[in-house]
Amino acid sequence: MAAAFDAIEPGTRIEGEPFAVTRETIREFCDASLDYNPLHLDDAYMQGDFGATNFGGVIMHGMTSFALLTRMLTDWLYPLGGIHRRLETRWRAPARPGDTLRPAARVARKKVTRLGRWIVLEVEMRNQRQEIIATGEAMAEFPR
Amino acid sequence: MARAQFETDFWKDAQLRKSWDELVPGEPRRTLPYLLTREAVLKYCRAVGDLHPLYVDEDYARRSPWGGPIAPPSIHILLMFACTPADDWMRSPGTINAGQSWSYNVPARPGDTITLQARCLDKFIRKERLFAVHDNVFFNQHGRVICSGRGQTIRPL
Numbered sequence: 001m002a003a004a005f006d007a008i009e010p011g012t013r014i015e016g017e018p019f020a021v022t023r024e025t026i027r028e029f030c031d032a033s034l035d036y037n038p039l040h041l042d043d044a045y046m047q048g049d050f051g052a053t054n055f056g057g058v059i060m061h062g063m064t065s066f067a068l069l070t071r072m073l074t075d076w077l078y079p080l081g082g083i084h085r086r087l088e089t090r091w092r093a094p095a096r097p098g099d100t101l102r103p104a105a106r107v108a109r110k111k112v113t114r115l116g117r118w119i120v121l122e123v124e125m126r127n128q129r130q131e132i133i134a135t136g137e138a139m140a141e142f143p144r
Numbered sequence: 145m146a147r148a149q150f151e152t153d154f155w156k157d158a159q160l161r162k163s164w165d166e167l168v169p170g171e172p173r174r175t176l177p178y179l180l181t182r183e184a185v186l187k188y189c190r191a192v193g194d195l196h197p198l199y200v201d202e203d204y205a206r207r208s209p210w211g212g213p214i215a216p217p218s219i220h221i222l223l224m225f226a227c228t229p230a231d232d233w234m235r236s237p238g239t240i241n242a243g244q245s246w247s248y249n250v251p252a253r254p255g256d257t258i259t260l261q262a263r264c265l266d267k268f269i270r271k272e273r274l275f276a277v278h279d280n281v282f283f284n285q286h287g288r289v290i291c292s293g294r295g296q297t298i299r300p301l
Contacts, residue, residue, distance in 0.1 A: 019193060
């Protein structure tokens with residue numbers, strides 16, 4: 001794991017698998033997560049306003065983005081012997097049926113502490129129009 | 145523990161859930177223990193397209209450093225709803241997720257009985273919106289922390 005950690009260069013870019021959002025994937029996520037908020041299911045409800053915001057139709061769960069970013073990170077880390085330790089995200093725009101999402105990350109920095117070896121990554125999710133859906137930061141540990 | 149009936153109609157008894165005004169920062173939320181089954185893990189993995197063999201292939205997982213199947217770190221997405229009762233305010237229709245941060249300690253595993261300690265930690269008003277900050281810690285049956293997280297939601301008016 002020391003060799004793997006040492007070999008990681010700040011600036012390294014990681015790309016995750018694209019994910020095509022449909023009403024079916026949203027419904028499947030409802031059943032798997034038990035999150036049946038009408039934001040994700042009820043078009044009539046979503047014609048209404050949410051304060052100054054009108055979504056105009058159902059939107060994907062933000063936590064689907066969180067799960068897709070997690071998958072990108074663990075797919076990259078497991079073969080290197082790294083452990084996914086933290087993910088922080090903020091949602092910038094909703095994702096909708098018909099969108100294709102692409103997760104990506106960049107190694108921002110490395111840090112050696114008294115007991116551990118860490119990397120910090122910047123993460124983001126964009127749709128097919130290159131609009132940012134989510135941004136955030138992740139942290140992985142390469143145990144000593 | 146693995147409740148056969150999960151109320152999927154979040155409008156049902158919605159008026160019984162706490163509004164933003166009624167949230168008391170610091171007050172614990174009522175939670176429920178939950179038996180995480182292999183079926184629930186697989187269903188979650190399929191829904192997010194994450195079929196890593198550590199999650200779905202028992203033989204592979206047994207030979208790995210993890211010593212057996214684990215759940216993806218993000219399984220707390222399911223656990224949040226699985227470990228809370230139907231009158232929990234996170235189910236209020238119109239709850240909008242603004243951001244989350246989660247830290248991971250030991251993985252959840254199929255067969256774990258998982259408990260949750262949770263509370264609204266803070267609430268505030270910003271740009272005409274009502275926010276709640278919630279913190280959550282999931283434990284396994286051995287009392288070990290699986291993960292801890294903090295989220296911000298915009299509460300329905």
